[in-house]
Amino acid sequence: MGTELNNKDLLLLNALVDGELAPQDRAAIAARLAVDRDLARAYATLARLKASIGELAEVSPEISLPRTKQRARWLVGAAAACIAVAIAIGLLARSELLFDHEASTAAEGPTAITLASLPAGTTIPRLDTAGLKLIGLAIDPGRVPLFTATYRGPHGCRLDLQAWPIGSNAPALAGTSRRSWTAGDLAYELVAHGMPTWRFVIIAEAAEQQTRIGSDPARIDRRLREANIGAPPCLG
Amino acid sequence: MGHAQHDGLTALLPRLYAFARTMLGNADAARDLVQEAATRALAARRVPSDAPAYRAWMFRIVRNAALDELRRKRQPVPDDFAGIDLWGFDDARIAKITVEQGLAVLPPTHREIISLIDIAGFSYGEAAELLNVPVGTIMSRIARARNALLAVIESSSIRPLKSSHGY
Numbered sequence: 005m006g007t008e009l010n011n012k013d014l015l016l017l018n019a020l021v022d023g024e025l026a027p028q029d030r031a032a033i034a035a036r037l038a039v040d041r042d043l044a045r046a047y048a049t050l051a052r053l054k055a056s057i058g059e060l061a062e063v064s065p066e067i068s069l070p071r072t073k074q075r076a077r078w079l080v081g082a083a084a085a086c087i088a089v090a091i092a093i094g095l096l097a098r099s100e101l102l103f104d105h106e107a108s109t110a111a112e113g114p115t116a117i118t119l120a121s122l123p124a125g126t127t128i129p130r131l132d133t134a135g136l137k138l139i140g141l142a143i144d145p146g147r148v149p150l151f152t153a154t155y156r157g158p159h160g161c162r163l164d165l166q167a168w169p170i171g172s173n174a175p176a177l178a179g180t181s182r183r184s185w186t187a188g189d190l191a192y193e194l195v196a197h198g199m200p201t202w203r204f205v206i207i208a209e210a211a212e213q214q215t216r217i218g219s220d221p222a223r224i225d226r227r228l229r230e231a232n233i234g235a236p237p238c239l240g
Numbered sequence: 241m242g243h244a245q246h247d248g249l250t251a252l253l254p255r256l257y258a259f260a261r262t263m264l265g266n267a268d269a270a271r272d273l274v275q276e277a278a279t280r281a282l283a284a285r286r287v288p289s290d291a292p293a294y295r296a297w298m299f300r301i302v303r304n305a306a307l308d309e310l311r312r313k314r315q316p317v318p319d320d321f322a323g324i325d326l327w328g329f330d331d332a333r334i335a336k337i338t339v340e341q342g343l344a345v346l347p348p349t350h351r352e353i354i355s356l357i358d359i360a361g362f363s364y365g366e367a368a369e370l371l372n373v374p375v376g377t378i379m380s381r382i383a384r385a386r387n388a389l390l391a392v393i394e395s396s397s398i399r400p401l402k403s404s405h406g407y
Contacts, residue, residue, distance in 0.1 A: 057358040061258040202361025
């Protein structure tokens with residue numbers, strides 16, 4: 005057991021967990037965490053607590069908003085956009101990565117990636133609009149998971165996504181926030197590392213929507229843009 | 241909806257609801273409160289134009305309504321909790337169920353700051369502006385509140401099952 009956690013360290017650890025430390029303070033405490041196991045353990049406890057609290061925000065309330073004529077018009081437009089993107093998603097082919105990274109953020113929203121080497125319907129979401137680039141993709145057709153995708157943002161935010169056939173058991177990914185869903189015959193799991201929960205919830209919803217046929221690309225694009233508003237830097 | 245500024249409201253609803261539920265400790269009351277707050281917001285003549293201001297505005301509406309509800313109910317709540325030893329805390333005790341139970345018995349001030357930072361996702365600066373206090377106060381409040389929550393979790397008789405996620 006190390007020295008007693010003093011009030012200043014307690015404040016620093018909490019601020020670190022919240023991504024509120026200035027770079028020099030973050031570097032200083034990170035250096036201490038690397039050599040002080042007790043301090044690192046206290047940090048892990050706070051990070052886990054924060055992640056668990058954040059899970060409480062994932063419950064969807066049954067709240068309906070009044071609709072107006074303007075909202076109804078928007079829904080008609082969104083429905084048309086859904087049809088367009090559903091057609092576009094079906095146009096990709098061959099066994100390599102079938103998309104152009106630079107063309108991903110078209111005006112109507114991000115275009116998810118499909119791979120001919122993976123079962124039909126397997127979709128790898130694009131999160132570029134939220135500032136998260138796909139930096140790694142491990143594909144293993146016929147095994148579990150089918151793929152693992154890694155996304156990274158400019159401030160060190162990292163997300164890992166894996167998918168596997170429903171009914172199989174995939175190894176758990178480590179992370180501070182997670183979201184699981186099923187789409188078609190696949191189960192997906194998205195995991196974040198140190199990302200503020202509210203931001204992760206928005207991004208995960210957008211990722212999930214991209215795996216579903218007929219989702220609204222404009223809404224997905226808007227959600228990903230919202231995830232960038234006031235986002236504090238991740239610990240990276 | 242009548243204003244383009246309300247486009248982000250649907251996205252905010254889960255966090256507004258979670259915030260209200262944590263503040264009130266009652267899911268039904270929280271849903272009704274957020275429903276009413278959203279309806280009032282949609283009817284408002286003056287709406288903040290940028291997204292961060294809109295978010296703060298909505299949370300302020302829900303917070304004020306929640307505080308009114310708490311004052312109306314005048315529920316007695318304990319104010320002090322013994323500190324805990326963060327070094328030796330058993331992380332396996334931290335789970336959604338123990339956190340939810342723990343939050344329910346914390347004083348409103350602790351619940352509020354935890355809700356704003358960890359559920360609503362406000363930065364310290366945004367929370368300071370919303371509560372009209374210095375950023376340093378937010379920093380110490382959130383540390384105290386989390387410490388109190390860990391103390392409650394530690395003293396709880398609830399033992400969460402082992403997580404299959406391994407974190």
